[in-house]
Amino acid sequence: MADLRFELVTPERQVMAADVHMVVVPGTEGEFGVMAGHAPFMTTLRDGELAVYRTAGATPERITVGGGFAEVGDRGLTVLAERAEA
Template identity: 80%
Template sequence: MADLHFELVTPEKLVRSEDVYMVVVPGTEGDFGVLAGHAPVMSTIRDGELSVYRTAGAEPERIAIEGGFAEVGDRGLTVLAEKASA
């Protein structure tokens, strides 16, 4: 499967821009995983942790985030967080 392009952005800077296998996002309606080819969706996010899987079966890297939005589109996943500590 092709890689998912993932970007994490705060008001201050672009925190991450990389190709990964999967990201699990803490949505306000529940956590959701995003792989390459995911249907377009937009969601608000709650305070929590993004789980970033660089490859299938890898241990996730966890990034604490606070509030914001997540958008999945043709170009991949973009998380616009109020705060992120990577």
């Protein structure tokens, strides 16, 4: 299965831009995982941890994010967060 295009951007810089297997995002109404081919979707974020799975079954990279929103579109997943720390 094709990889998911994932971008994490804060106002100050682009934190991450990579092709990954899956990302679990802390949405306001619950966490959700995004893989390639996800339906178009948009939600605001709550403060929490973003888990990035580079490959299937890999140990996730955890990034603390706060405030912002996530958008899933044809181009993949874009997370715009106000703060992001690995």
